[in-house]
Amino acid sequence: MIAWWRTPASRGLLAGCLLVLLNGCGEPDAPAPERxxxxxxxxxxxxxxxxxxxxDEAHYDELRARWLELEHAARPPAAAADAIPEPAAxxxxxxxxxxxxxxxxxxxxIIIDDVGHHLSRGRRLIALPVPVALxxxxxxxxxxxxxxxxxxxxxxxMLHQPMENGAALxxxxxxxxxxxxxxxxxxxxxxxxxxxxxxxxxxxHMGSRLxxxxxxxxxxxxxxxxxxxxxxxxxxxxxxxxxFAAEAAGVRHLSRDVFLDNDRSAAGLEAAFQRALVLARQxxxxxxxxxxxxxxxxxxxxxxxxxxxxxxxxxxxxxELLARKYR
Numbered sequence: 340m341i342a343w344w345r346t347p348a349s350r351g352l353l354a355g356c357l358l359v360l361l362n363g364c365g366e367p368d369a370p371a372p373e374r375x376x377x378x379x380x381x382x383x384x385x386x387x388x389x390x391x392x393x394x395d396e397a398h399y400d401e402l403r404a405r406w407l408e409l410e411h412a413a414r415p416p417a418a419a420a421d422a423i424p425e426p427a428a429x430x431x432x433x434x435x436x437x438x439x440x441x442x443x444x445x446x447x448x449i450i451i452d453d454v455g456h457h458l459s460r461g462r463r464l465i466a467l468p469v470p471v472a473l474x475x476x477x478x479x480x481x482x483x484x485x486x487x488x489x490x491x492x493x494x495x496x497m498l499h500q501p502m503e504n505g506a507a508l509x510x511x512x513x514x515x516x517x518x519x520x521x522x523x524x525x526x527x528x529x530x531x532x533x534x535x536x537x538x539x540x541x542x543x544h545m546g547s548r549l550x551x552x553x554x555x556x557x558x559x560x561x562x563x564x565x566x567x568x569x570x571x572x573x574x575x576x577x578x579x580x581x582x583f584a585a586e587a588a589g590v591r592h593l594s595r596d597v598f599l600d601n602d603r604s605a606a607g608l609e610a611a612f613q614r615a616l617v618l619a620r621q622x623x624x625x626x627x628x629x630x631x632x633x634x635x636x637x638x639x640x641x642x643x644x645x646x647x648x649x650x651x652x653x654x655x656x657x658x659e660l661l662a663r664k665y666r
Contacts, residue, residue: 455479477508502546
């Protein structure tokens with residue numbers, strides 16, 4: 340039997356359901372208005388109506404996982420998706436710069452996306468014994484509090500910028516779309532950057548369509564260059580142009596190597612993490628992106644404290660990865 344959320348007719352309902360739960364989870368706050376052109380669908384009958392915020396968290400996590408699956412539905416298999424082809428008439432992105440010191444400890448960086456809806460989950464990330472970066476969605480209930488606490492703890496705060504996806508799913512407030520005029524896109528991005536204190540870089544939330552649009556990326560990157568911010572390409576599309584645009588604008592940039600929690604089972608999390616460790620040993624560094632699922636948080640809390648002793652690989656900040664790349 341085909342699951343209800345896999346049918347084309349249910350995708351719009353799924354997206355609307357997720358938006359309802361996004362606004363219901365976490366601490367109450369007045370959400371920024373959604374883009375008027377995007378209607379919000381009602382909850383499908385197969386799912387229960389929203390309950391109080393704490394009870395909605397499991398529904399929110401499951402729908403976020405389905406949302407990400409739909410976003411990546413058009414991607415080729417993992418092996419092919421991880422090898423970004425050379426775009427026509429564009430230079431090939433420089434290969435990762437190897438570690439100059441043969442004795443340097445292999446390192447991974449970790450970014451947790453979709454932060455801002457859950458204060459308690461964000462605080463668990465900040466409390467981790469290694470410098471995990473928090474990529475915070477704009478205009479979310481706990482964005483300000485978590486940004487301030489993360490900065491005070493020496494953690495890197497990033498803007499998790501919503502960008503248009505190829506599945507036509509709503510992306511939340513503050514989104515950037517391919518049909519925007521340059522002035523509107525820049526105005527929206529500036530407002531998002533100004534909405535969270537202490538931002539040191541940006542990565543894309545969703546974005547398989549927008550990151551594949553070179554013109555849009557050429558509009559985004561100069562704003563980051565002006566503010567001295569770095570860019571991380573989450574690589575939700577094999578056709579991404581983001582790294583090329585960043586390079587052209589003089590913006591320091593990295594690209595995601597491994598998604599940690601596409602499979603949130605214990606075996607799935609460990610297998611993804613092992614891929615990152617192998618890459619780090621081979622290349623010197625690797626970049627991991629995860630999400631604030633309970634399973635992911637529990638895994639990181641258990642795995643990270645003794646990682647360097649057990650695996651010979653250390654967790655470093657995203658800015659340290661950039662320093663190694665551009666050294």
